[in-house]
Amino acid sequence: MTDPTADTADNADSADTADNADTADTVAAWRRLAGTCVLLDGFHALKHAVRFGAEVPVAVTTDRRAALALAGELAPDVRKTLAGLLTEVPEQAYRSVVPRPHPTAVAALAVRPSRVAGLATLAHVPRTAPVVVLDHPRNLGNAGAVIRLAAGFGATGVVTIGPLDPWHPTVVRGGAGxxxxxxxxxxxxxxxxxxxxxxxxxxxxxxxxxxxxxxAVLAFGSERSGLSAELRARTDHLLSLPMRPQVSSYNLATSVAMTLYHWSATGYGSRP
Structure with a gap:
């Protein structure tokens, strides 16, 4: 007489083997691509990247059902796309590929946009929105916040001068994708x-x-030392933000926000 539980056990073992193989394949793909792709750290970074046409070759989560529920609540426009992208992996596998696990337990890799295309966008004239320039910024989180602001206001782009990489993972995290x-x-x-x-x-x-x-090309100096002598010499117009006496400065992202708001409030050609 056959054991009725044998088939069930065999099926469970087969499912576990398949799951382990899927996880191994996903982790291997991640590690192969990590050196050349952009890390999208968290649900919101992935959501925004997908909305704006990013190519995402691999995306992982420790809880696919929860991630898709979040998409249904906050981003129904991209839920179907995310359903096709997200692979559920064990938490240990997730932590092995993401250096700073995000509270949403979602991460992905995206192909960085072509530099040629980015330069063409910045060089195109006439422009309908300013370009923001960060002159030797130091704080990665601030740079990310500025990119998030620029995207929200529909700025043409953000340019950094100096050693800071505007595509550093911490900057991308601060920019929410x-x-x-x-x-x-x-x-x-x-x-x-x-x-x-x-x-x-x-x-x-x-x-x-x-x-x-x-x-306009809107330039902002570093958080610590202000405008470099080189950029200051090239400037057509120096502008100041209203500030109470004895207050020394604003945060970089705050300064950019105030300036872009002033541009938007005083009338501009093409609203985002």
Missing amino acids: LHFATAVERLTADELPAGPLFALDPEGDDIRGVKLPDD
């Missing part, structure tokens, strides 16, 4: 896009008396 919604490149001061260069500086004219044109 919105690098894919605007052009993001690192250039030298000599390579900045054409257009009138407005730089923020405490010695500049009050920004409230100036209407910023759509083709």
Whole structure:
């Protein structure tokens, strides 16, 4: 007489073997691509990247059902796409490929946009929105917050000058995946896009008396030392933000937000 539990046990073993093989294949694919792709750390980074057309070759989560429920609640427009992308893996496998696990337990790798395409976007004229320039920024999180702001305001792009990599994983995390919604490149001061260069500086004219044109290049100095001498020498207009006496400065992302809001509030050509 045959054991009625044997088939069930065999099927369970087969399912476990298949799951282990899927996990191994996914982890192997991740490790193969990690050196050349952009880390999307968390549900919101993946959501935004997908919305703005990123190519995502691998995406993982420790709880697929929870991730898709979150998509249904917060991003129903991309839920179907995420359902086709997300692979559930054990937490140990997830932690082995993600250096700082995100609370949403979602991560993905995306193909970085073509530099040629990014430069073409920045160079295209006429522009309907400014380019934001960060002159030797130091704080990775601040740079990410600026990219998120620029995407939200529909800026043409964000350019960094100096050693900070605007595609560093911490910057992408701070930008919530919105690098894919605007052009993001690192250039030298000599390579900045054409257009009138407005730089923020405490010695500049009050920004409230100036209407910023759509083709403006808006430059912001580093959090610690302000504008570099090289960029300051190239500036067409120095502008200052309103600030209470004895307050020394604003956070970099706050300064960018105030300036882009001023541009948007004083009338511009093409609203996002």
